[in-house]
Amino acid sequence: MAPERIVLRFNATTSDKPVIYHLVKKYNLIINILKARINPHKEGMMVLELHGEPEQYAHGLEYLRSMGVTIQPLSEQVQHNETICNHCGACINVCPSGALYLERPDMKVKFDNEKCLVCLMCVKACPYKAMEVYF
Amino acid sequence: MAGEKSLPEINKRIKKGKVVVLTAEEVIPVVQELGLKKAAAEVDVVTTGTFGAMCSSAAYFNFGHTKPRMKMTEVWLNGVNAYAGIAAVDALIGATEVMKNDPLNSIHPGEFRYGGGHVIHDLVAKKPIHLRATAHGTDCYPRREIDTVITIDDLNQAVLFNPRNAYQNYNVAVNLSDKTVYTYLGVLKPQLGNANYSTSGQLSPLLKDPYLRTIGIGSRIFLGGGIGYVAWQGTQHCPSITALPNGGSLIEGGTLAVIGDLKQMQPEWLMGASILGYGVSLAVGLGVPIPVLNEEILYWASRTDEEIYAPVIDYGLAYPAGNPEPLAYVTYAQLKSGTIKVDGKEVPTGPMSSYPAAKKIATMLKQWIEQGSFLLTEPVAPLPSIGEAAPLNPLAETESQTDGKGELIWLPNA
Ligand code: SF4
Ligand code: SF4
Numbered sequence: 001m002a003p004e005r006i007v008l009r010f011n012a013t014t015s016d017k018p019v020i021y022h023l024v025k026k027y028n029l030i031i032n033i034l035k036a037r038i039n040p041h042k043e044g045m046m047v048l049e050l051h052g053e054p055e056q057y058a059h060g061l062e063y064l065r066s067m068g069v070t071i072q073p074l075s076e077q078v079q080h081n082e083t084i085c086n087h088c089g090a091c092i093n094v095c096p097s098g099a100l101y102l103e104r105p106d107m108k109v110k111f112d113n114e115k116c117l118v119c120l121m122c123v124k125a126c127p128y129k130a131m132e133v134y135f
Numbered sequence: 136m137a138g139e140k141s142l143p144e145i146n147k148r149i150k151k152g153k154v155v156v157l158t159a160e161e162v163i164p165v166v167q168e169l170g171l172k173k174a175a176a177e178v179d180v181v182t183t184g185t186f187g188a189m190c191s192s193a194a195y196f197n198f199g200h201t202k203p204r205m206k207m208t209e210v211w212l213n214g215v216n217a218y219a220g221i222a223a224v225d226a227l228i229g230a231t232e233v234m235k236n237d238p239l240n241s242i243h244p245g246e247f248r249y250g251g252g253h254v255i256h257d258l259v260a261k262k263p264i265h266l267r268a269t270a271h272g273t274d275c276y277p278r279r280e281i282d283t284v285i286t287i288d289d290l291n292q293a294v295l296f297n298p299r300n301a302y303q304n305y306n307v308a309v310n311l312s313d314k315t316v317y318t319y320l321g322v323l324k325p326q327l328g329n330a331n332y333s334t335s336g337q338l339s340p341l342l343k344d345p346y347l348r349t350i351g352i353g354s355r356i357f358l359g360g361g362i363g364y365v366a367w368q369g370t371q372h373c374p375s376i377t378a379l380p381n382g383g384s385l386i387e388g389g390t391l392a393v394i395g396d397l398k399q400m401q402p403e404w405l406m407g408a409s410i411l412g413y414g415v416s417l418a419v420g421l422g423v424p425i426p427v428l429n430e431e432i433l434y435w436a437s438r439t440d441e442e443i444y445a446p447v448i449d450y451g452l453a454y455p456a457g458n459p460e461p462l463a464y465v466t467y468a469q470l471k472s473g474t475i476k477v478d479g480k481e482v483p484t485g486p487m488s489s490y491p492a493a494k495k496i497a498t499m500l501k502q503w504i505e506q507g508s509f510l511l512t513e514p515v516a517p518l519p520s521i522g523e524a525a526p527l528n529p530l531a532e533t534e535s536q537t538d539g540k541g542e543l544i545w546l547p548n549a
Contacts, residue, residue, distance in 0.1 A: 086186065086406065086418070089486035093329035094322045107471065107490035124246060125322050127188060127408035128418070 003051045005034070005074035006061075007135070010044035014068050020048075027060035028052055034120060035133070047074060047135075077134045078118055080111035085130035091122040139429050145179045146510050156180040156504045158497035159338045159425075159436060166437040171430045174437070180504055180511065181436040183340040184357070184422040184496030187333055187488025188408040190319070191299035191370060192417040194255050194397055195227040197291040198266065205278035207268035211235065212254045219268065223276060227296075228254055230417035244317040244412025252417030253407030255295070258287045259359070260402035293397040295359055295405070299369035301421050303341035303389035304445055307332045307465060307484075309477060312451030317412020321487050323450055330447065330475055330482045335493035336440045336467030340423035341389040343436045345376065346521055349425050350391070351514020357422030357500045358393055360401025362509070365518075367392040373524040379464050385444045391518075393421065404496070422496040424504060426511050440467035447477055457529070 010019075015038055023029045030051035038044040050057060061071060080100075087109045091100045099115035100122055102108070122131040148154040155178050157165060162181050166174045196217075198207075206223040210216070214235050217228040232251035239245050258264060263284045272279045287293050309330045310316050310323035317323075321331040334342070344350050354365040369390025377385045404420030427433045446461035448454050465475045471490075474481045503509035536544045 086489045087491040088187065088418070088489045090321050090331075092485040093324070093331070093483055102473070102485075104471070104473070107486065124244075125411050127410050127416075128406055129409065 003032075003049045004057065005047065005049050005076070007072045007074050008044075008046045008048060008064065009070045009072075010038075010046070011068060012042035015042050015044040017067060019064060019067055019069065020046075022063065023050075023060050027056040027063065029056060029060050047076075075135065076118055077113075078116050078120065078123065079132045079134055080109075081130045081132050084128055085109060085126075086128060088127065091126050091131060094121045094125040096121065140179070140427065142426050142428070142511055142513050145426050148179055149504055149507055149510055152505075152507060154179045154504060156182060156424075156501045158494065158501055159183045159343050160494060160497070162433075162437045163337065163439050166433065171434055171437075175427055175430045175433045178427050178433065180501075181343065181425045181427060181433070182422060182497040182500040182504070183335075183343050183425065183436075184338050184420070184493040184498075184500065185301060185335045185340060185488060186404070186420045186492035186496060187335075187418055188252075188319070188410065188416040189297065189300045189302075189419045189421075190231050190416050192230040192252070192255070192295070192297040192419055193227055194258070194293060194295050195221070195225060196293050198224040198226070198285065199289070199291050200224055201278055201281055203278045204276045205268070205270050205281060206273055206276035207281075208270050210266070210268045213249070213257065213265050214267075215249070215251050215254050217251075230255065231414055233415050240412060245414075246411065247409045247413070247415045249409075250407065250415025252415050253409075255397070255417055256402055256405050256407040258293065259397060259400050259405050261286055261288065287398055290398075294394060295363065295397045295400065296366070296392075296394045297369075297419065298392050299371060299390045300393050300419055301340050301369070301391045301423070302334070303339070303345070303374060304385070304387035304443075305333045306448040306450075306454075306459070307445050307470065307475070308450040308454075309447055309462065309482060310451035311449040311453075311462075314451075316451055317410075318450045319410055319413045319416070320450060321485065322411060325451070327477055327480050327482050330470075330477065330484045331487050332445060332467075332470045332484060333487040334445070334467075335488060335490055336443055336471070337438065338490070338493045338497055340421065341374070341391070342386060342443055343438070344423075344425050344432065345374065345386045345389070345435055347374065347389065347518045348432055348520075349428065349514075350423055351517045353512055353515040354423065355509065355512045356393065356424070357420065357496055357503075358395040358400065359397070359420055360404035361395055361399040363393050363395025363421075364512075365391050365514070366394040368518045368524070371527055372519065373527050374519070374521045376521050379444060381464075383442065383444050383464070383466070385446065385464060386521075387446075388524075389518075391421075420492065420496050422500040424500055424509070424511055440471060443467045445470065447475070
């Protein structure tokens with residue numbers, strides 16, 4: 001199964017339960033936490049990338065719902081924050097699609113949204129957090 | 136040598152508004168057109184610049200005394216540990232210090248979202264910073280704890296002091312291993328998937344005065360968007376020039392220790408860096424003016440990307456093991472073109488330090504000099520030049536003497 005990206009929302013009673021642990025343990029899912037936040041009211045939000053057997057995946061989501069977690073598919077976009085970007089170039093070779101590229105001879109880094117696969121590699125690799133995710 | 140200029144003469148021209156300043160990039164076509172002799176007579180100063188993550192950067196502060204008094208023994212700024220073993224209310228924060236409870240590489244590659252470099256940036260950006268400190272309490276300094284918020288304006292002194300910046304040249308990092316590696320030179324894909332480099336080449340300060348004829352202790356420089364000074368040779372300073380087997384020469388190994396008042400610096404030029412799988416650092420903007428005292432100085436200052444070489448090193452296996460034998464030597468012109476050839480393979484290149492930012496620094500420094508707000512300084516003492524620094528030794532490990540319970544035995548005369 002290709003990795004699926006989902007947004008989870010937790011209420012105050014489930015936000016402290018080890019649900020991710022169970023997803024790994026019981027359903028054998030490979031989990032990549034792309035984003036996690038918890039507000040002062042103890043409500044949580046988490047963006048996950050899940051990998052696993054389709055059947056296990058379906059059971060995993062069922063389990064999450066049974067725990068009172070709401071699930072939404074992820075529709076995200078990546079933005080190049082040009083006020084933060086200093087054109088260091090650290091993102092150029094991690095980008096698999098050529099959406100980030102160097103313009104020569106200026107050596108300035110440009111972002112072509114059309115080509116972006118939203119793989120988020122640049123978001124992790126940019127040392128200055130100039131590549132931002134929007135939902 | 137004919138056509139020698141002195142530094143006081145150049146400063147006089149700066150004060151009169153008659154100085155001719157070019158960036159290290161702009162000077163190249165001028166020398167090509169006029170020739171060295173004529174160009175050296177016309178050009179007074181060449182400005183250089185570099186902007187990239189530079190570990191071995193730090194800042195120290197004096198917080199001011201608390202009431203009642205306190206001798207801080209442990210200090211955290213926004214949760215990042217600062218070294219307080221200096222004095223009662225002095226502390227030093229290092230660029231690579233990570234946050235308390237950072238997951239580090241426990242989920243590899245770690246993200247290292249915040250650390251010392253970010254604290255330095257946030258201070259310069261005048262953001263409020265959480266200061267927490269503890270102490271054991273003494274008769275003269277009874278207080279044991281403080282939890283407060285400060286800004287840079289509240290500090291008596293805030294000084295940027297970087298023990299090693301402006302590395303003369305840097306390795307080009309590739310990966311010969313079978314898995315992706317996460318290094319201080321970025322993400323390196325397996326089997327020569329990419330090659331990362333990290334100097335500004337023809338704009339890079341110490342590549343433009345390789346013998347350190349004009350750069351010395353006390354040289355006034357552009358540092359972090361403000362004014363700084365060369366304080367000393369940087370750690371690991373050991374400049375060298377080596378003839379390469381296929382022609383050309385490799386210049387590498389020089390470094391600078393620099394210092395400056397953090398309060399007059401700009402956040403744009405001191406950026407906290409989170410290097411995936413590696414750690415935290417500080418990107419420092421640094422620019423050095425080179426006075427064109429004679430033709431020889433201009434010869435080096437006008438060298439081009441085609442003439443400046445860097446070694447290609449395997450960061451997959453050889454470098455981590457401590458055996459960095461160069462796989463090839465390439466020029467900055469080749470690196471900037473987008474691909475280099477290593478072991479017969481075309482490898483895509485990527486920079487880690489910003490050429491556009493380096494150019495902007497060299498241009499800002501040029502403007503400061505033209506406007507008369509930045510005078511050049513004669514070094515008060517020279518730095519060790521090529522062949523003058525002691526060679527760098529690796530750490531020699533000796534077997535420690537223990538008492539059998541794991542405690543070290545100190546031999547007084549050993
Ligand atoms: S890594 Fe970040 S700062 Fe560097 S060029 Fe890419 S987006 Fe800009
Ligand atoms: S999200 Fe992926 S494809 Fe899009 S710009 Fe970043 S690295 Fe490139």
